[in-house]
Amino acid sequence: MPRPVTPGPADDIEDRDPGLARERTDLAWTRTAIAFAALGAAMLRTNAVAGALVMVTGAAVWGLGQLSARDFGPVGGRPRLGRRHTVQIITGATTLVSLVALLLVLLGPAQGHP
Amino acid sequence: MAGDLPRPAAHPVAGNDGKPVQPPAPADRPPGMDGGGRGEAELDARFTFANERTFLAWHRTALALIVAGLAIVQFLPPFPGVPFGRHLLAVPLIILGGGLSVASYREWTRNQRALQRGEPVGASLLPRVLAVAITLLAVAAVILSLLAPATGT
Numbered sequence: 001m002p003r004p005v006t007p008g009p010a011d012d013i014e015d016r017d018p019g020l021a022r023e024r025t026d027l028a029w030t031r032t033a034i035a036f037a038a039l040g041a042a043m044l045r046t047n048a049v050a051g052a053l054v055m056v057t058g059a060a061v062w063g064l065g066q067l068s069a070r071d072f073g074p075v076g077g078r079p080r081l082g083r084r085h086t087v088q089i090i091t092g093a094t095t096l097v098s099l100v101a102l103l104l105v106l107l108g109p110a111q112g113h114p
Numbered sequence: 115m116a117g118d119l120p121r122p123a124a125h126p127v128a129g130n131d132g133k134p135v136q137p138p139a140p141a142d143r144p145p146g147m148d149g150g151g152r153g154e155a156e157l158d159a160r161f162t163f164a165n166e167r168t169f170l171a172w173h174r175t176a177l178a179l180i181v182a183g184l185a186i187v188q189f190l191p192p193f194p195g196v197p198f199g200r201h202l203l204a205v206p207l208i209i210l211g212g213g214l215s216v217a218s219y220r221e222w223t224r225n226q227r228a229l230q231r232g233e234p235v236g237a238s239l240l241p242r243v244l245a246v247a248i249t250l251l252a253v254a255a256v257i258l259s260l261l262a263p264a265t266g267t
Contacts, residue, residue, distance in 0.1 A: 021163040028170040035177040042184050068166075083162065084223075087169060091219040094173050098212030101180045105187045105204050 022069055029065025032090070033058045039097060046108045050100050057093050064089060165225045172218030172240065176211040183207035193262035203255055210247050214240070 036058030044051030068086050183204040193199030221238055228235050 021160045025163040025167050025170075028167045032170045032174055032177075035174045035181075039177050039181050039184075042181050042188070045188055046184070083166065087166070087219060087222055090170075090173060091215055094176055094215035095212050098176070098180050098208055098215065101184050102205065102208045102212075105183060105201065105208060108187075 026065065026069045029068065030062060033062035033065065036061050036093075036097070039101075043101070043104065046104045050104060054097055054100070057097065061090065061093065161229050162226070165222055165229065168225070169218055169222040172221070173215060175244070176214040176218070179207050179211035179214065183211065193258050196258055196262050199258045199262065202258065203251060206247070206251060210244075214244065217243075 037055050040051045040053070040055030040058060042051070043054055064086055068083065183206075186204040186207070187200050190200055196202075217240055221240060225235050227233075
């Protein structure tokens with residue numbers, strides 16, 4: 001049975017400064033962008049063009065994160081843009097990158113031979 | 115156990131203890147609000163941020179799986195006697211990464227809809243799926259490692 005959680009007294013710093021949630025989300029976007037860049041760097045060895053494109057995608061993800069963080073005004077305010085599109089773009093980018101990686105693994109030159 | 119303790123009201127969706135958690139329902143929330151991008155202005159930004167961070171964390175996991183798959187083929191020496199051994203490990207990892215990306219989007223949509231309707235946020239199946247998949251791949255890697263020297267050279 002679902003356990004309802006009722007609003008209680010402020011026992012978290014976020015209640016006093018809810019802007020920290022935005023900051024944590026901003027950092028999460030940055031980490032995701034770094035992950036894309038790292039994947040691009042790993043791809044460079046097999047296919048320079050694909051690797052460079054994925055690294056550019058990392059930069060685009062970082063920019064998207066910045067845009068997403070500014071989407072909200074003060075916490076609790078109304079967003080100017082929907083977040084669904086942002087989430088859809090990231091999902092599409094990751095899925096596309098996985099397909100490119102799959103093609104590189106299946107069709108690319110085998111590495112690591114002694 | 116920490117997972118059995120009631121969660122503070124400020125973090126109703128921040129973690130996943132396997133139990134559905136009821137978000138606080140604001141009195142001014144319009145009834146019948148649809149999920150996803152529509153009407154999300156009515157939701158407290160903190161809940162949207164928490165859901166978004168979870169989504170991004172799953173995507174980083176997906177990217178890590180894809181990198182692992184690429185690294186296996188690019189940097190690992192071939193298993194002697196098992197010509198497609200590396201691909202046997204790499205391809206499922208990359209497919210799992212791509213699938214995780216789509217599944218995490220579905221989770222984000224489901225959670226967003228539940229939050230907007232004031233419904234309980236259900237437990238996610240993704241951690242279980244990921245744990246089973248990684249365990250199976252680890253077993254396959256061990257079998258390949260043990261098999262390779264015996265059949266090679």
